[in-house]
Amino acid sequence: MNKKCILVEPSQKRRDEFLAAVRRSKKLHGRWAAPPATVEKFDAYLKRSRKETHLSYWVCTESSELAGVININEIVRGVFCSGYLGYYAFAPHHGRGYMKRGLCAVLSEAFGRQRLHRLEANIQPDNESSRRLVQNVGFRLEGFSPRYLKIAGRWRDHERWAITAEEWRATLR
Numbered sequence: 001m002n003k004k005c006i007l008v009e010p011s012q013k014r015r016d017e018f019l020a021a022v023r024r025s026k027k028l029h030g031r032w033a034a035p036p037a038t039v040e041k042f043d044a045y046l047k048r049s050r051k052e053t054h055l056s057y058w059v060c061t062e063s064s065e066l067a068g069v070i071n072i073n074e075i076v077r078g079v080f081c082s083g084y085l086g087y088y089a090f091a092p093h094h095g096r097g098y099m100k101r102g103l104c105a106v107l108s109e110a111f112g113r114q115r116l117h118r119l120e121a122n123i124q125p126d127n128e129s130s131r132r133l134v135q136n137v138g139f140r141l142e143g144f145s146p147r148y149l150k151i152a153g154r155w156r157d158h159e160r161w162a163i164t165a166e167e168w169r170a171t172l173r
Contacts, residue, residue, distance in 0.1 A: 006060040007070075007105050010049050014058075014066070015042055021066045021090040031152050032127050033088040035069065055083075055114065059102030067093035070106045072119065081117035083110070087133075095129070103137055111165040118165070122148060122158040131159070138171040139163045 010018075022029075022037045029035060036045040049056035053075045059068040068089040075083035089099050110116045121139060123130045139161040147155035 006062070006064070007057045007102060007109075008060055010046055010056045010058055010069075012043075012046060015039070015046075017066060018042060018058075025089070025091040025094075028091045028094055029088055031154075031156070032124060032130065033086075034152050035088055055106075055110070057102065057106055057109075059089075059098050061093060061098060065093065066090050067096075067098035068102060070099075070102055072106070072110060072114075072116075075116070081115065083116060083119055085119045085121040085134075087121075087130075099133060100136060103133065107137060107163070107168050111168050116165065119163055121161045123161060124151075124156050125159055131161075134161045134163075137163070138167055140167070 019037065019039070019042060022035045025035075026037075036042040045056075048054055049071070053073075055072040055075065057070045058066055059070060061067050068087060070085070070087040072083040073086055087099065087103065089095075107119070110119060120142075121130075121134050122145070123134065125131075125144075140163065142160045142162050144157065144159055146157050148158040149156055
């Protein structure tokens with residue numbers, strides 16, 4: 001089966017489908033991610049995704065089902081040209097290659113049309129799936145930050161993974 005991934009812009013019209021995917025994926029997300037799970041939080045996410053400092057993409061299957069979300073947050077332009085990457089998959093599509101294909105498409109967009117220079121992904125050390133995902137597309141480990149992000153109500157340690165536009169282009173050769 002060809003696992004073609006399609007990126008779409010987040011939209012209000014798919015809110016109920018999104019919230020159902022979040023409910024269906026609660027066990028998968030566990031302590032790793034806290035996606036918007038209520039109408040109010042979804043609306044706030046959608047509003048934030050429209051800001052110049054954020055880029056948001058939904059990863060869909062070839063049949064247009066939601067497979068995951070990829071966000072570039074807190075984008076700073078000018079001499080920095082950088083942002084923070086966040087992502088999560090939806091059950092039952094996790095582990096099937098959609099997020100890798102989606103991330104490659106987002107990196108091409110970020111380093112191409114958006115002209116960013118660097119992206120950073122902060123990953124909890126025990127999240128092997130997430131670590132493998134970024135490693136497989138060329139990110140490198142830069143360091144460790146104790147109690148870095150508050151997720152699911154707790155401050156959690158994170159590893160900092162990053163990639164620059166030059167490193168991304170080198171992976172395409």
